[in-house]
Amino acid sequence: MLSKAQNKYIRSLTHQKYRKLHNSFIVEGDKIVREWLNEKAAIQMVIALQDWADQHNDLISRHPETPLYIVKESELESLSALQTPNQVMLVVDIPAPQPVSANGWSIALDNIQDPGNMGTIIRIADWFGIKNIACSPDCVDVYNPKVVQSAMGGHLRVNTIKVDLNEFISGAQVPVLAATLDGENIYTLPKLNPGILIIGNESHGVSENLMKKASHKITVPRIGGAESLNAAVSTGIICALLLKQC
Amino acid sequence: MLSKAQNKYIRSLTHQKYRKLHNSFIVEGDKIVREWLNEKAAIQMVIALQDWADQHNDLISRHPETPLYIVKESELESLSALQTPNQVMLVVDIPAPQPVSANGWSIALDNIQDPGNMGTIIRIADWFGIKNIACSPDCVDVYNPKVVQSAMGGHLRVNTIKVDLNEFISGAQVPVLAATLDGENIYTLPKLNPGILIIGNESHGVSENLMKKASHKITVPRIGGAESLNAAVSTGIICALLLKQC
Numbered sequence: 001m002l003s004k005a006q007n008k009y010i011r012s013l014t015h016q017k018y019r020k021l022h023n024s025f026i027v028e029g030d031k032i033v034r035e036w037l038n039e040k041a042a043i044q045m046v047i048a049l050q051d052w053a054d055q056h057n058d059l060i061s062r063h064p065e066t067p068l069y070i071v072k073e074s075e076l077e078s079l080s081a082l083q084t085p086n087q088v089m090l091v092v093d094i095p096a097p098q099p100v101s102a103n104g105w106s107i108a109l110d111n112i113q114d115p116g117n118m119g120t121i122i123r124i125a126d127w128f129g130i131k132n133i134a135c136s137p138d139c140v141d142v143y144n145p146k147v148v149q150s151a152m153g154g155h156l157r158v159n160t161i162k163v164d165l166n167e168f169i170s171g172a173q174v175p176v177l178a179a180t181l182d183g184e185n186i187y188t189l190p191k192l193n194p195g196i197l198i199i200g201n202e203s204h205g206v207s208e209n210l211m212k213k214a215s216h217k218i219t220v221p222r223i224g225g226a227e228s229l230n231a232a233v234s235t236g237i238i239c240a241l242l243l244k245q246c
Numbered sequence: 247m248l249s250k251a252q253n254k255y256i257r258s259l260t261h262q263k264y265r266k267l268h269n270s271f272i273v274e275g276d277k278i279v280r281e282w283l284n285e286k287a288a289i290q291m292v293i294a295l296q297d298w299a300d301q302h303n304d305l306i307s308r309h310p311e312t313p314l315y316i317v318k319e320s321e322l323e324s325l326s327a328l329q330t331p332n333q334v335m336l337v338v339d340i341p342a343p344q345p346v347s348a349n350g351w352s353i354a355l356d357n358i359q360d361p362g363n364m365g366t367i368i369r370i371a372d373w374f375g376i377k378n379i380a381c382s383p384d385c386v387d388v389y390n391p392k393v394v395q396s397a398m399g400g401h402l403r404v405n406t407i408k409v410d411l412n413e414f415i416s417g418a419q420v421p422v423l424a425a426t427l428d429g430e431n432i433y434t435l436p437k438l439n440p441g442i443l444i445i446g447n448e449s450h451g452v453s454e455n456l457m458k459k460a461s462h463k464i465t466v467p468r469i470g471g472a473e474s475l476n477a478a479v480s481t482g483i484i485c486a487l488l489l490k491q492c
Contacts, residue, residue: 152474157470225403233479237482240486240487
């Protein structure tokens with residue numbers, strides 16, 4: 001059984017302030033939790049319904065030093081940050097950010113606000129084997145429960161760092177691409193060495209000072225009437241086209 | 247001022263049952279509302295804060311027969327189906343579905359459940375000039391407020407029909423592509439005439455009976471570790487690659 005203090009601790013992790021204070025975050029839901037338990041992640045607690053725990057004994061036993069708490073459905077609901085019902089949640093250590101390697105493409109996110117977009121972009125990076133995402137300090141927290149949910153385990157394989165993007169880009173000796181509505185046609189871009197792809201804020205795009213530093217401004221050409229593409233969808237299309245070239 | 251009955255009517259439109267009964271839906275938020283007012287859409291009511299109405303007199307006056315109701319912020323909040331604050335909403339007639347033209351690509355959605363995905367796919371179709379989306383009867387309603395929000399005006403230019411996809415595909419004399427995790431590499435697909443792209447359910451993919459009828463099973467090749475791509479992101483990538491070829 002969870003103590004009152006543990007209850008309070010877990011619920012506090014829906015807020016960024018407390019995630020930072022405790023260097024911990026929550027992973028929720030059957031599918032994502034199974035991914036985490038499969039890895040050597042630093043898991044503090046497993047909180048599960050009896051049925052789920054019974055069915056996943058093998059996975060839980062991979063983490064013999066992690067305490068398992070069996071809770072009732074109502075208790076799990078009160079702890080959850082999500083609206084959808086789930087059967088299990090984990091409290092996990094936030095991993096230390098790794099230095100960004102110079103190999104392969106990186107994504108730089110400039111003030112991405114929507115947790116669904118952030119999570120989906122982490123999932124896209126994970127799909128395309130992109131190892132690093134640099135986030136400007138004003139991006140939504142990558143350990144926000146909705147981000148973790150949309151990333152579908154991407155946090156396990158994609159390194160995210162919070163960094164001043166001006167500095168991040170200034171040191172780069174690689175192509176720096178900025179996604180915009182009036183750039184070069186991405187379809188006819190010459191083959192490039194791997195570099196950095198900057199994706200901008202959902203409403204305002206890539207900020208002006210970063211845009212100036214980009215070596216290529218690129219666009220997915222519009223055929224129809226929409227004013228813009230969703231930030232995560234743009235990221236997916238551009239990654240698919242860039243990585244095809246490599 | 248809105249009457250009690252009008253209040254009740256507007257609020258009822260957050261439910262699919264009443265949208266169907268009244269053949270009406272809600273469009274919310276400054277940016278999307280401006281798009282709708284710019285078009286010759288059949289608008290039943292404009293409900294706005296005084297400030298917004300003052301600033302957008304020109305747009306409102308394009309619809310001289312549509313009544314304008316000025317409300318207070320608290321009243322607008324109580325009518326809204328969205329969590330984010332907004333300044334204006336419309337009640338709009340659901341347009342009659344148009345017959346699907348044989349020209350150009352169409353998208354067929356098989357049991358897409360997430361409103362965000364549905365709206366984003368309509369927005370993608372709108373971006374790429376894809377005029378028609380066929381939805382299986384078990385898809386989320388395209389007039390759900392969250393779908394309308396994510397589609398960012400796409401409803402104005404993309405025709406959506408609800409139809410048995412087996413029938414829709416059976417009659418087609420065009421390539422029928424199904425997105426899957428183990429199909430042909432989309433990058434090396436030969437150039438195709440425009441046809442139908444089937445996108446499947448978020449968890450289960452394209453259903454087996456539709457898969458059998460597809461002329462091409464296609465995949466965006468995975469490089470990294472993610473188990474799958476988000477349905478809307480896949481749609482975006484595949485559309486970008488297919489329309490590049492044409």
